[in-house]
Amino acid sequence: MAKDVIVACDFDSAEKTFAFLDRFGDEKPFVKIGMELFYAEGPDMVRRIKARGHKIFLDLKLHDIPNTVKKAMAVLSRLDVDICNLHAAGTTAMMRAAVEGLTRPDGTRPLLIAVTQLTSTDEESMRRDLLIERPMAEVVAHYAATAKAAGLDGVVCSPLEAGAVHAACGRDFLTVTPGVRFADGDAGDQKRVTTPERARQLGSDYIVVGRPITAAADPAAAWRRCVREFITGGNQT
Ligand code: C5P
16 A cells, blocks of 8 residues: 655645645645635646646545536546545445546546545534534444445545544555644644654555645655655654
């Protein structure tokens, strides 16, 4: 399993995004394009970043009726991204429709992963707002098993739940995990956080890191630190 660090390019313009990516020189981190950038600049932004040699996780978190998601995924499959996603809460029918829509006429498709519970959600907000009474790890593992049964390749979850997901769905089922912070950094609005090294120990396959890299004085150095801590477990600077 190839482990990697995915940099969340949460910017509101192409200009800011390219100014950020230029700071990496010839290095080409795996990047995540989310709602903010996609809604600001549209699909052409995906093509432009791809043309610069980056792998792309298109994080649009689709959640709608199955037919709408199927058609939207068919359009997204033409963008040649590496990973797309949706909300597992959309149910098995929606996830199956998404896989169908995403699959190209030649049978290939980007990896498709499901958001389980957002890493900004904790058990208290899940109980209070969503009326879900079960423990977080159980909820996440159940959503993951549903996603696997629907034909998906993995889930987005907290590193804290990566072990429960692998236990329920097997080692090859991908865990893509945001909510990562350096030991000496701010958590911000994330509630279920770990360090890159801890994420590695817990079995995450990919970590998604935004502000600890995008807001760093030297983003390329922060990214290298993250890669070093996540891939090799070293935390020396
Ligand atoms: O800045 P930060 O490291 O918190 O960024 C995390 C990124 O991962 C954001 O783009 C956020 O939308 C995304 N994400 C998340 N939790 C999920 C799914 C996606 O934080 N469950």
